[in-house]
Amino acid sequence: MNDFTYYNPTKIEFGKGKEKNIGKYIKDSGYESVLLVYGTGSIKKSSLYDDTIASLKEAGLKYEELSGIVSNPLISKVRDGIKIAKDNKLQAVLGVGGGSVADSVKAIAAGAKYDGDVWDFFIQKAVIKEALPVFTVMTLAATASEMNGNAVITNELTQQKFSIGTVLVNPVLSVINPELMATVSKDYLAYSAVDAIAHTIEVYFTATEHPKFNSRLVEAIIKTIMETTEILIKDPNDYEARGDFAWAATQALNGLTTSGTHGGNFPNHMIEHTLSALYNVPHGAGLSIVIPAWMKWYKEQNTAQFERFAKEIFGLSTADEGINELESWFSKIGSPVTLDQAGISKDDIDKMAENAVQTSKLWGLEENYNEQTIKDILHKA
Amino acid sequence: MNDFTYYNPTKIEFGKGKEKNIGKYIKDSGYESVLLVYGTGSIKKSSLYDDTIASLKEAGLKYEELSGIVSNPLISKVRDGIKIAKDNKLQAVLGVGGGSVADSVKAIAAGAKYDGDVWDFFIQKAVIKEALPVFTVMTLAATASEMNGNAVITNELTQQKFSIGTVLVNPVLSVINPELMATVSKDYLAYSAVDAIAHTIEVYFTATEHPKFNSRLVEAIIKTIMETTEILIKDPNDYEARGDFAWAATQALNGLTTSGTHGGNFPNHMIEHTLSALYNVPHGAGLSIVIPAWMKWYKEQNTAQFERFAKEIFGLSTADEGINELESWFSKIGSPVTLDQAGISKDDIDKMAENAVQTSKLWGLEENYNEQTIKDILHKA
Numbered sequence A, B: 001m002n003d004f005t006y007y008n009p010t011k012i013e014f015g016k017g018k019e020k021n022i023g024k025y026i027k028d029s030g031y032e033s034v035l036l037v038y039g040t041g042s043i044k045k046s047s048l049y050d051d052t053i054a055s056l057k058e059a060g061l062k063y064e065e066l067s068g069i070v071s072n073p074l075i076s077k078v079r080d081g082i083k084i085a086k087d088n089k090l091q092a093v094l095g096v097g098g099g100s101v102a103d104s105v106k107a108i109a110a111g112a113k114y115d116g117d118v119w120d121f122f123i124q125k126a127v128i129k130e131a132l133p134v135f136t137v138m139t140l141a142a143t144a145s146e147m148n149g150n151a152v153i154t155n156e157l158t159q160q161k162f163s164i165g166t167v168l169v170n171p172v173l174s175v176i177n178p179e180l181m182a183t184v185s186k187d188y189l190a191y192s193a194v195d196a197i198a199h200t201i202e203v204y205f206t207a208t209e210h211p212k213f214n215s216r217l218v219e220a221i222i223k224t225i226m227e228t229t230e231i232l233i234k235d236p237n238d239y240e241a242r243g244d245f246a247w248a249a250t251q252a253l254n255g256l257t258t259s260g261t262h263g264g265n266f267p268n269h270m271i272e273h274t275l276s277a278l279y280n281v282p283h284g285a286g287l288s289i290v291i292p293a294w295m296k297w298y299k300e301q302n303t304a305q306f307e308r309f310a311k312e313i314f315g316l317s318t319a320d321e322g323i324n325e326l327e328s329w330f331s332k333i334g335s336p337v338t339l340d341q342a343g344i345s346k347d348d349i350d351k352m353a354e355n356a357v358q359t360s361k362l363w364g365l366e367e368n369y370n371e372q373t374i375k376d377i378l379h380k381a
Helices: A018-028 A048-058 A075-087 A099-111 A186-206 A212-234 A239-251 A267-279 A283-314 A319-333 A346-362 A371-378 B018-028 B048-058 B075-087 B099-111 B186-206 B212-234 B239-251 B267-279 B283-314 B319-333 B346-362 B371-378
Strands: A004-006 A011-014 A033-038 A062-066 A092-097 A134-138 A150-155 A160-165 A173-176 B004-006 B011-014 B033-038 B062-066 B092-097 B134-138 B150-155 B160-165 B173-176
Touching (some): A011 A239, A018 A092, A033 A048, A033 A075, A033 A099, A062 A075, A075 A099, A092 A099, A099 A134, A099 A150, A099 A160, A150 A267, A160 A267, A160 A346, A173 A239, A186 A212, A186 A239, A186 A267, A186 A283, A212 A319, A283 A319, A283 A371, B011 B018, B011 B239, B018 B134, B033 B048, B033 B075, B062 B075, B075 B150, B099 B134, B099 B150, B099 B160, B150 B267, B160 B267, B160 B346, B186 B212, B186 B239, B186 B267, B186 B283, B186 B319, B212 B319, B267 B283, B267 B346, B283 B319
Parallel strands (some): A011 A173, A033 A092, A134 A173, B011 B173, B033 B062, B092 B134, B134 B173
Antiparallel strands (some): A004 B011, A150 A160, B150 B160
16 A cells, blocks of 8 residues: 555535535635636526626625636636736636636636746646635536646647646635536536546556555446436436436545555546547547547556456456446447547547657656557557 | 535545654644643554654654543543643644544644633533644544544543534544554454444434445445455554555545435444443444444334345345344454443443433434433343
């Protein structure tokens, strides 16, 4: 069992109507003003935007707004947010939306306390030393961004999708109200399920040490995500399933599943970030393409854990059976499992490998994931 | 799924030798002085006491000491600690030991910021509004006290074993070094296993709503505790098993297993506190007596979950089979399963019920646990 530090100070307010208290939560945390960040308008189709504004006003908070955050969120928007926060000397940032919005507010929070360009943090030219306090109200469960210090942002000019990670941008408080997630499309429900599963299996398969509790925790999360996804495909308004899905997705990447593991890494995310950066594929869709290919390529490096996965998740025996069953399940819920299904040509594999190897270097994985190995993996997709 | 707030800001430093940094951890958290609290001397048999003092000195911390904390820790000692902390205007408290030491420092931390008598908090005559920051170095894994805001203290004059619970006394930081736990006796290993399992199954069986993730999480913890206990009985120095045991025990009562559940309570702990208060039985030993009796009495109230338990933990079918197997396992590892085995006469059942019903009232459980029902349960033990 590897030494580790576990520290996750994010407070979660989980349940019906809790978003209506967000102004009070921010005020009670000691802040007087906030930058409200959201997406391209879906929160205005429901009452969420109005409820949020009403809550901020009721708490007597000064606020400014930044809208237009898109899936695979852009550094240009982050820079816009930083400017508004700095110009207005805002004391906190609030994201209302899905993982893209949460990731954007984290980058804004860090950039607002930095004199240089925020992209410096993503290319490891600078280290985050302080950040504005982050609050989120989640409308999608998938990334666990509501309870971690990670943010992934795309630089549209350089076609790089890079990340930051520090507890300094962990949300102070996040609201998870499963009711707000009921309008998510079936496509995005599937992508979200893939993403949550991906967060757990990366280290589950790549770690060289697997504490017994952590493997079981991962399996508990995967089984819950799969079971509730199937319920939600049939009935999007099943509150219990929506709640279970959301809380399991939060657990999938809040630090707990990896504590005590040794040597694990995130190769599937690494390669997927390239698909999103180059083709704007939804993150979960990119992952369901990469994961089965990577599993087929990697399986001999950790046969015991692949066999365990097959047995615990599907009641099957061999590594291959487990991989095939997971791939089939991704297909069944409507997420692509080949490059072709996402409209990406295999002729582009060289270009993809060239892009992905940049992340591989930033993450210190180039020994195992060089251009050639990344090509080998993508040829299986 | 029930609405809930999840907030656990305790930082865990897990791993070999981390106790040697405790002075630095306290200093880095912004404190200059500390009350060091420990038990009856076992930390002086190893190098732990010397290492702790060296670490406090190296960090330049002023410190005072309180020793002599016993199993089923006493309010008189807590009062001693409060006096030392107040007299010396100490800024923090550090417990080095097991759950009893951790519970004691939490009560000291709350009492040091209160003008009245600390027992007021336990009898709900006063509410904890502030507390000194708490730090712990754990030498025993069982209570999860290192990562929650609970403390159970015995009032030796009134023969009451009562509790407090507030995030204000959650440790700021706890060190878990599995190596420090290798000298625990086989008896206390067994009692610890029972305690950790008890923490999870109370709400698992009594809640009227069972989110899918939480039930699976509980099962992951129980399986890990059982598997690693059996390894440790054979080889107390198995670091991996010791680490897995410790981390699973921490998860058993840090707020996660109960999040989203509805209507759960802790009847086994409620009754056990009476056994400890009246007969000074080790907490885990008391629990292994109460639990099988309570399960036999309660099983019809939640048959589905009892059958699930039998199936998931033991691969068995019926509620009765699951209960019997758990009882056998408690016996197998060396923890008592009848009052008789603990030297307690059934003639005392009236007296025990009279004591336990006090806690039942404090916890708001008197509707289901009056003197007669508590007697009915104890007659099965």
